[in-house]
Amino acid sequence: MKTKNRPDPTQSISARRSADPFVKTAGSAMRCGRVLLSGMLAALAVAALPLIAAAQGASGPQDVSRPQIAASTPTPTIGSGTTANFAPNDPPGEWRSQARDYANTRFSPLADINAGNAGRLKVAWTFSDGTQNGHEAAPLVLGDTMYLVTPFPNLAYALDLSKPGNPIKWSYAPNPTPVSIGKACCDTVNRGGAYANGKIIYNLLDMHTVAVDAKTGKEVWRTKMGDVTHGETMTMAPLVIGNKVYVGNSGGELGVWGWLAALDVDTGKQVWRAYSTGTDEQVKIGPDFKPFYSWMKGKDLGKTSWPPGMDRTGAGSVWAWVSYDPQTNLIYYGTSNPSPRVPTQRPGYNLWTSAIFARDATTGMAKWAYQFTPHDQWDYDGVNENVLIDVNFQGKPRKALIHFDRNAFAYLMDRTTGEVLSAQPFAYQNWSKGIDLKTGMPIVVPEMQPKPNVKLPNVCPPDIGGKDWQPSTFSPRTGLVYAGIFNICMDVTDHPQSYIAGTPYDGMEMKRFAAPGGNWGEFMAWDPVAGKKVWSIKEKFMTMSGALATAGDLVFYGTADGWFRAVDAKSGKVLWSSKLGSGVIGQPMTYLGPDKRQYVAVYSGIGGAAMVSSSMPGFPPRGSTLYVFSIDGESLHTGEGQKETESNAPAVRQDQGMGGKP
Amino acid sequence: MSPMERAAAALAVASVLALAACDHSRGGSTVGPPVQASNAPEAIISLPLGDIAGATPNAASVPNPYGNSPEAAQQGQALFVKMNCAGCHGYGAKGGMGPNLTDTYWRYGGTPVLIFKSIYEGRPQGMPAWNPSLPPEEIWKLVAYIESLGGAYQASQTQAAMQGDRVGDNVAPEVQRTLSASPSASGPQANGHGASTDSAQARPDAGGAVPTGAKP
Amino acid sequence: MAAVLSGNDALRVPVIARPADDTSIEPRLDRIWETRKGLLGALSSVDHKTIGKRYLVTAFVFLLIGGLEAALMRAQLARPNQTLLSPEQYNQLFTMHGVTMIFLYALPVLSGFSNFLWPLMLGSRDMAFPRLNALSYWLFLFAGIFLYVSFPIGRAPDAGWFNYVPYSSLAYNPGINIDVYALGMVLLGLSTTVGSTNFVVTLIRTRAPGMSINRVPILVWGTLTASVGNLFAVPAVSLAFLMLWMDRRFGSHFFDVSGGGQPLLWQHLFWMFGHPWVYAIVLPAMGIVSDGLPTFCRRPLVGYTAVALATVTTMVLGFGVWVHHMFATGLPPISLSFFSAASFIIVIPSAVAVFAWIATMWTGRPQFTTPFLFFAGFVIVFVIGGVSGFMTAAVPVDTQLTDTYFVVAHLHYVLIGINVLPVAGGIHYWFPKFTGRLMNEKLGKWSFWIMFIGFNVGFFPMHIAGLLGMPRRIYTYPSGLGWDTVNMVITLGAYLFAFGVLLFAINVWRSLRHGERAGPNPWDAPSLEWATASPPPAYNFAVIPTVASRYPLWEDRLTGHEGRSSTGEGMLLDNGRETIGTSALDAVPDVILRMPGDSFAPLLLSLALAISFVGMLIHSWWLFGIAIACSTVAAIAWLWPEAKLGQTMDIARGSR
């Protein structure tokens, strides 16, 4: 068992503070006692500092600007024949949905910015949307208009890129109820909207999906999807295929009943809804449901793998990415962790939580499913993105998908049958001895199973996993997948929980710290066919931004302390870095402006799950600024001297008065 | 009696009195019923949340019926975990989905009775109302636990709590003269015993502060 | 007559004298050894006889307090579903009843006997460390007060005398109740350790010349074994209580499950002390019987050597059986059976003692005095308690018996049987030596029969209540489980026994003033304490007696004894407070021991220590600091070398 190495001196020595309300008058005396005690501890800590520094090993204190290149950098097998279907093949200069394509590759064919001139990237212009919380979305660009969606209160903006200063064409304030603030487990974030049939469609935190006319900013339709007072919220970016919008709910922490629904693009009416737990009828499992592994075959497994009645509050919420394969007309998405998080309260496999579903896009009937972590005991959701790639694996061409799961295993799966081709750990983990490919079951390390009310130290990866929702990117030019991952462990104590509607139903008390190596984050290139890490860059703070690969053989990513970097796709060498105003958990994107110049845009605004490391010194304050970069900072309007913004610019943002909305 | 004996006797009496002075609510591990049940919920609901238009808020103090009984605080801590409060406010009540309860920043009032109101009635940004799920007696135990964390104001410091005064704050002379009789200066210690204002958390609790969970 | 000085002052040979010839010896020794009158004298006295009597009186007061607590509990349990006491009150009462009886009565009363009698039995003028003796008493007194300090405000310890974690941890007992118990026990641990050290050194170094190790009375063997046992056992419990206090107030995790601690660690540490302790509080009492019974059977004890070795064997085995208190905690059966076997074997030494007493009675000619009745009654009750203990030694049977009233019956039979009855008999037997007066025989017999009948009527039915499944430590019970009548009988028996104890107390009180005057040896007993006056003078013996046999005062009437002990003639050590130091095994004189005089240091040191514990209890660190400073000063004052205490003579090289 690896000796637990907790070298991070930033963790305060938190002796359990004995809440000693015993004698109010003796309070001051209590402090002298504690001063004595903490004096001793401080002396100990000082003595231990040289020891800790030594324990940091070769990596030494992290030099923020010159990140570490992993020792072994084998030359990637360029063009190993791994490709992807980039439908719907939007115009190269546009970015109409968060993942840019159905296969979730986030690959941009633009190549004007390349390894050569990346060093000359500068800020072209910025825009602040006036909201405080985690900015996880990517801007959309259609024609010469950029559309933005903000975290709570979920405002929407349209910026006219053709005019100087990119003025606001229109803004839309949906006014979601503030009750939803207290029901969102991990910051009132929103992962962005999608464009379809002239409408911008996105989800509000208080369980509504709205469609806004792209031209005028007027609300077209608004559909209520659930009851926010029961702890349900919506934060995912919808995916639009044809005339259907696919949306899911969040609330794994509050004991909701997880589902994915399809709405009609034009009317907003719900077409079908598939739950993640419950009877086959509720989960829309029909006769043609053929999971690859036998232990997932059976009737009403969504109910019989739960103690009686617990499947209705079993979560399996769908809060991240949906991908779509036009040839097979199948959509792929993951479900969240089972609820409550305390495993002893819910014996059984708890199907279909922490799993991936493949469903028919039109009817919603499930074709196959695979559970990444049966009877999950550490909150390893299965919601991370599934990038659809076509590989030749062991000599045979396979229609596959690559999925970096929260349980720190990278799954390469055959997306037609649900067979696990390979499953290798991509981050430091000690909960499992590996995935048995014959049965598809993980082999759990018995000591790592938490028991109620007993502290279990040094469980890796923690609840936020080896990698969380931040999407990876695939470059057909190198055949590699690039992702920001974590290097974190946790001490966990389970507290069995009562189900009280509208309150958290999880019960895991955690204290997170850096895994061996001392770094919290890492950006890596992964060869999906070989199942190996090609190169990786260690980062002191969490790497929780999306990733963007471009035809210019560049990969863009950001870090939680605000660095935004461009990296050579082949070698992993950092070509350019820029420090933004706040931490980056947004998704970088690139587009062609009206001046046919290539711009790279990314939101800075720390929040979301990255707040777990908020007690680290150097953690940035919150922010809300969109940064747009171009070569030498050139844009449509540089050099034109002082020019008045046209006074008759129509749109004036409907302000919310001095108090603003929290 | 020789001087030495008198000293010994005095010491013995002093030590017994010192012990008697600490709380004498009945019972070892069992929490007796609240000392005075006069603060019925109905009376509490009518208390104002903030200041009163045109009048200085009355210094009516509604103390916690459990006083500082350690049993009540201990059972309050158990309730804090069992009733899922820790899920939002964090297992050390240092904040998570819900605000930090150990510092002296109280959006809806930091005196025990206002904390009782916030639990009893619920608050608009997602704090559910715990009446009737928890009877007043149990809510007062939760309040006793929150008081033991050091961030709460004393029951009689309604004025100080309203204006965010803390022990050790300087008070401009002009203000001193205009203050009503209520002792405004004393409130929870600024950053001494209990109130945690470590730097990383300095910023006020904007909506949805530090999440304990991993994702929405 | 001053000792003959030869050569330099360092080499002094004690003079042999006969007090009968020189009448000035005794007044001179009186002036040397007498303690000052008045309160100052009392507070500074280090005379073992004064300290012994104080132990007896204080222990008796605690016995009465414990008895009152028991009376309240029995009133609550007399009938089902009573509400005389609230659960919290009952829990505090049963805890304090246990703590008082086991810690504040059982060993202190035996320390009282041993402190008073040892120097007299061993032919010495005082204990080896007189001031340490005073310290031991004062610490015991203050620890007793400390344990009761939170009783009046309703915050007495309420987790049972065994104080199992986690119920006694901060999470379930946040008040000061358990802190009072934890710190009180550490303070009491100091007193016990200090007392035990004093007894061990006294036995090894201050026996009268000629009193070899096999001529020492059995009470001395008993207390010696108890003391050595305590020296090994008390550290375990003091450590356990200190660790508990650290867990409660300073956030350590010794016993806290969520921090990786183990609740069973507490049980092991507690019972590693617990079982040796229960033997420590019975072996001296068995010694009292082994010394008292032969006197009233008019013959020496049968199998002296066997009984002495049995006493030691009991304590040695006593360290190997503690897990029989934990048979139901889920430890693996294989280890439980080792301890079960050990618990069976430990019955054998007790059997040796029982058959020795029966043989003494069978071959002797019993005299119907009250002490004899107590000792004979003791043998019967001892055996009943012994066999009920033998039943709990079997693991499977114990999983039914443990924590029921059967065990309560067992522990009362052994504790009252083996400690209270011999103590009552011992007080009757040595009352003339303590006070110079005899206790009233008629009232004595009445008090014996009422105590004996009351005890058996009260506590034997507890076996039955236990067999009927009545658990321990329940403040009430529902009707309809068959426990109603048996509990009523127990309550009546208990009150009868209490009445018997009251009669005994009245007898003591009346005999203090109106008791018939007693000479040096009213019972014609054989051991050395009956050679000096009743009550003995401050210096015990005018001259140090020499001993030639196990029964010095019966030598003339016992055949097979060549040498003669002499009490009339011996060493006159009158150059200040002196007694003779002798070698460990054969008691060959080898040094003159200069004994320290009266001193306030013990009182001040124990007062300062007690105050420092109060400071620790209420977390007032400045009070703690000051008190510790005072204790250091008192200790330094105590240990400050005094010229007159310098050892001057190695007699081994002097005359024989």
Place this chain on the structure above:
Amino acid sequence: MTRANRGGVLVALGLAPVLGAAESPMSYLRTFGPAGDPATELGWGLGIVSILVMVVITVLVVAAIAKRRSPASSARELTVQRDEGGLSWIYIGVGVSTAVLIACAVWTMFTVAAVAMPAHAEDMTIRVTASQWWWNVRYENDDASQVFDAPNEIHIPVGRPVRVELSSTDVIHSWWIPQLAGKMDVIPGQTNVTWLQADKAGVYRGQCGEYCGAQHAHMAMYVVADPPRDYAAWAERQRAAASPGLQAALLRGQQTFVNNCGACHAVRGTAAGGILGPDLTHLKSRQTIAAGLLPNTPGNLSAWIANAQALKPGTRMPTMALSGSDLSAIVAYLDTLN
């Protein structure tokens, strides 16, 4: 030592009236399962040895006193001039004692082996979780949907060994059904395992055996041994959720129950999901409430809800601030949960 002649011995000793096993349900003088019988045999054996030893020693002491009463002549004259003699008493007495002890010790070891594990492996497992002052019992099953919780009253099939896994949520308790098996402590932070088997159908009362706080006295449990068919039927009923079909009057009761009690108590099929207190989904099917404190009648139920502290001082059940109508509505609703 078959049960028949033990009865005879019992009568002979004049203990029969007191130890009548009939009206004392907690007496372990007779046990009804292989987990307890060997121990009871051993218990009787040691008991009889003990009684014999007591009688012998008492007779010896009384005889010793009565035999040679001392003549009134010279009190000073000693009866025996030598201090040896009488040693034979010790040799014989200790010899006999040692022999008896060794025999009993060996018998104990065999009994330890006999009760350690059932003859054939248990095919049913219950996980008992002790909390301050009640018992939660989870009926384990490989098929998760068959798992259910039911507090305080444990049903087991007659004649089949049941594996009992014990864990505590707070302090140390002790699982003890005297007429089936010896007690086994329930220690937080570890899982102790024991087993029991009832050879005769019936209700066996048990109670917490280790001091655990204010209400240690009222922490009883009942093991109901049913014929296998009845057990299966009972289990099936327990798994079912609360019956949804309610007339209007009871609906208000259910709503009031969920609002006031749902945070601590669970009724499957409704929104009440609390696990702090016992599961009430099938409250009506139990004989007693409050861990054996009161028989399960509507009157007792409303008294308990209105003021639990009066009946069981120190219990974690708070005194509910309920109006009369709410209280009666709740009690009426609880009456439907069978």
